[in-house]
Amino acid sequence: xxxxxxxxxxxxKLELAKRQLKNAKSREEIMAISNYMYLLDDSISLVSxxxxxxxxxxxxxxxxxxxxxxxxxxxxxxxxxxxxxxYKEFHENFFERLYRKTNHAMHKIEEDEYSGITDxxxxxxxxxxxxxxxxxxxxxxxxxxxxxxxxxxxxxSFEENTLGYTLYNPITKDSDIFITGLEYDIFSMFTLAHExxxxxxxxxxxxxxxxxxxxxxxxxxxxxxxxTFERLFLDFLIENNILVDEAKDQMFDMIxxxxxxxxxxxxxxxxxxxxxxxxxxxxxxxxxxxxLVERYFSKKNHVRKFINICSDFELKETYTYAYGDVYxxxxxxxxxxxxxxxxxxxxxxxxxxxxFNPEMLEKLGIDSxxxxxxxxxxxxxxxx
Ligand SMILES: [Zn+2]
Numbered sequence: 396x397x398x399x400x401x402x403x404x405x406x407x408k409l410e411l412a413k414r415q416l417k418n419a420k421s422r423e424e425i426m427a428i429s430n431y432m433y434l435l436d437d438s439i440s441l442v443s444x445x446x447x448x449x450x451x452x453x454x455x456x457x458x459x460x461x462x463x464x465x466x467x468x469x470x471x472x473x474x475x476x477x478x479x480x481x482y483k484e485f486h487e488n489f490f491e492r493l494y495r496k497t498n499h500a501m502h503k504i505e506e507d508e509y510s511g512i513t514d515x516x517x518x519x520x521x522x523x524x525x526x527x528x529x530x531x532x533x534x535x536x537x538x539x540x541x542x543x544x545x546x547x548x549x550x551x552s553f554e555e556n557t558l559g560y561t562l563y564n565p566i567t568k569d570s571d572i573f574i575t576g577l578e579y580d581i582f583s584m585f586t587l588a589h590e591x592x593x594x595x596x597x598x599x600x601x602x603x604x605x606x607x608x609x610x611x612x613x614x615x616x617x618x619x620x621x622x623t624f625e626r627l628f629l630d631f632l633i634e635n636n637i638l639v640d641e642a643k644d645q646m647f648d649m650i651x652x653x654x655x656x657x658x659x660x661x662x663x664x665x666x667x668x669x670x671x672x673x674x675x676x677x678x679x680x681x682x683x684x685x686x687l688v689e690r691y692f693s694k695k696n697h698v699r700k701f702i703n704i705c706s707d708f709e710l711k712e713t714y715t716y717a718y719g720d721v722y723x724x725x726x727x728x729x730x731x732x733x734x735x736x737x738x739x740x741x742x743x744x745x746x747x748x749x750x751f752n753p754e755m756l757e758k759l760g761i762d763s764x765x766x767x768x769x770x771x772x773x774x775x776x777x778x779x
Pocket of ligand 1: 589593
């Protein structure tokens with residue numbers, strides 16, 4: 396287990412955020428800062444349970460702040476869901492095609508035995524990761540976060556299935572990375588690559604606080620860059636002959652997880668609007684949910700099993716990861732054609748905080764046919 400960075404630094408950040416909240420100039424600012432504080436407060440107690448956070452939640456989330464949060468959150472969420480229903484048919488067609496075509500390709504790969512996991516030791520771990528960041532022209536980020544000790548870890552796991560996350564103060568643009576049980580191996584490096592995608596994404600966010608909130612609560616674009624970094628990282632390992640078998644195993648898992656988000660997105664698109672508007676579909680038992688969508692599938696057992704094991708069909712999250720996968724396949728391709736220059740991300744940055752619109756995909760040349768083509772290239776790579 397890797398040593399834990401000094402969590403007292405985080406307490407100071409919490410104090411600063413508390414002052415920012417007092418001086419907040421708008422409801423959007425209140426929303427953005429209190430959300431950051433809420434997550435930071437939780438993170439401090441996870442990273443270092445002994446420290447009592449300087450501000451108790453009740454103190455800063457007073458009635459007024461709570462009211463603003465509720466109201467703002469629900470307006471953002473309301474806009475997101477109305478927009479979703481507007482383009483529901485588009486989502487349905489799009490994810491149906493991806494599901495049908497990729498389902499087929501995936502089953503062709505034999506599931507080999509997994510290679511062992513190499514324990515790299517601290518030096519190799521950071522050397523490899525530095526080379527990757529340097530290749531992307533991001534050595535300064537490596538210095539700032541790795542050498543600057545802004546990566547925190549804990550044995551306690553964060554929220555269910557969360558391997559890592561990034562906390563970002565939208566006023567000071569300061570951020571820290573949190574990774575569950577960091578070890579010097581490919582898993583932690585992969586998670587780190589994902590989180591550095593968020594860091595790069597957020598550090599290139601020059602828009603208003605309102606757009607910042609929109610990005611997180613209304614758009615499906617929040618995981619596009621982080622997932623692009625995941626793919627770039629695995630390609631980097633394979634191309635440089637570093638941990639190749641492990642990188643391929645990791646890629647297999649990544650494709651599997653992405654496939655689950657695509658299937659879940661398709662399933663959600665088949666649920667009647669009325670159950671989506673008020674989230675009441677989330678209360679349905681797996682059997683009832685299955686009954687709603689059963690008639691759209693021929694391979695029924697597979698879908699029934701999936702609905703039984705998939706514990707969460709939360710719309711915003713599912714679509715953010717599914718479109719994150721879609722974007723990442725294309726963005727990664729462009730970046731590599733550009734010899735690992737990140738310039739082509741600028742195009743995506745121009746519209747990332749907007750509500751979903753099929754034109755966003757068009758602008759980047761994304762359609763289901765090209766997706767399947769790029770997807771199959773990866774599958775070929777996986778055949779050992
Ligand atoms: Zn992420």
